[in-house]
Amino acid sequence: MKILVCISHVPDTTSKINFTEGDTKFDTNGVQFVINPNDEFGLTRAMWFKEKQGANVTVVNVGGPETEPTLRKALAIGADAAIRVNTEAKDGVQVAKELANVVNQGGYDLVIAGRESIDYNGGMVPGMLAALTNANFVTNCISLEVDGTNATAMREIDGGKETVATSLPLIIGGQKGLVEESDLRIPNMRGIMMARQKPLSVVEPTNAAAETNSVKFEKPAPKGAVTLVDADNIDQLVSLLHNEAKVI
Numbered sequence: 001m002k003i004l005v006c007i008s009h010v011p012d013t014t015s016k017i018n019f020t021e022g023d024t025k026f027d028t029n030g031v032q033f034v035i036n037p038n039d040e041f042g043l044t045r046a047m048w049f050k051e052k053q054g055a056n057v058t059v060v061n062v063g064g065p066e067t068e069p070t071l072r073k074a075l076a077i078g079a080d081a082a083i084r085v086n087t088e089a090k091d092g093v094q095v096a097k098e099l100a101n102v103v104n105q106g107g108y109d110l111v112i113a114g115r116e117s118i119d120y121n122g123g124m125v126p127g128m129l130a131a132l133t134n135a136n137f138v139t140n141c142i143s144l145e146v147d148g149t150n151a152t153a154m155r156e157i158d159g160g161k162e163t164v165a166t167s168l169p170l171i172i173g174g175q176k177g178l179v180e181e182s183d184l185r186i187p188n189m190r191g192i193m194m195a196r197q198k199p200l201s202v203v204e205p206t207n208a209a210a211e212t213n214s215v216k217f218e219k220p221a222p223k224g225a226v227t228l229v230d231a232d233n234i235d236q237l238v239s240l241l242h243n244e245a246k247v248i
Contacts, residue, residue: 001055001146001168003046004106006099006113006125007074008036009067013118019217026217028066035070038114042174044184045144046112047078053146056080058106062089062098068200075195076187082200090210096128097208103133108169110146115139115173126173135169142177 011017012034018027035043049055059074060083061067071082085098103111111133116123123139130137136151142161143154149168154161156177187195227244229237241248 001049001053001110002106002108003049003055003057004103004108004111005039005043005046005057005059005074005079006111006129007039007043007059007061007070008114008117008119009033009061009063009070010036010117010119017219019219023217024214033067033070035073036114036117036119038116038118038173038175040184041176041178042112042114042172043074043077043079044179045174047185048179049110049146050078050080055110058083058108060085060099060102062087062095062205064088071200072195073187075198075200076191077185078191079198081198084200084202085205086202087205087207091212092122092124092128093212094208094210096125096132098205099125099129100132101206102203103129103135109149110151110168111135111171112174113171115141115175123173126171130171133169133171135171136166137171137173138164138166139173141172141174144172144174144178 010033012032015031019025020027043059046055046057050057057079058081059071059079061071062085064086068084071084075082083102085102087098089095111129113126113129115126126139127137138153138155140155141153142156145152146168151166151168151170152163153166153172154163227240229240238248
């Protein structure tokens with residue numbers, strides 16, 4: 001089984017976020033980048049298929065040379081090879097089209113993507129990728145088993161969970177629950193040394209056009225001061241909620 005794991009290069013959630021050029025560009029200075037958490041769950045599940053079923057695992061990213069350390073980390077975790085599509089990721093449509101080209105050329109049986117990235121939270125790439133490659137699709141996936149060309153997946157839905165049976169080729173949008181957090185892997189020294197010898201291919205883009213562009217970024221307004229109200233002073237609480245918070 002050939003597995004492709006899509007890897008997003010995203011800022012660590014502990015990084016301080018700033019914007020430049022009149023709040024039109026994201027400032028990467030001093031920002032630590034990591035594997036998108038939803039993708040990390042998917043990569044760990046792919047490692048299980050590699051170890052238990054002999055699957056071959058390739059990771060892919062759409063981005064410039066600055067994303068290669070993230071791909072190398074995925075290789076150190078255990079992926080067999082990496083592909084970087086040599087173009088800036090501009091929007092979900094463009095990324096999906098570039099990934100579709102990789103999928104079609106590689107003949108992958110299973111494509112594991114995160115249901116969304118934690119930077120833009122678009123949640124659109126896996127579904128568009130499935131449509132572009134004519135593959136079956138399950139999003140919000142929290143469990144996946146593969147037996148030959150048949151797959152059983154569980155996904156979160158409003159009010160519960162749903163188990164579906166489908167077949168390969170399959171694309172999933174994975175998330176927390178696909179594996180346990182305790183099962184996530186940290187590269188060890190042996191993995192890091194081996195990653196240096198594994199192939200990281202740089203492929204030129206198809207020059208797919210982006211359909212959207214970011215006009216301006218805006219950070220959330222700072223939190224206001226906290227006003228403590230005595231439990232017996234209901235009139236003051238109602239007044240504050242009505243006149244200041246304006247929620248009643």
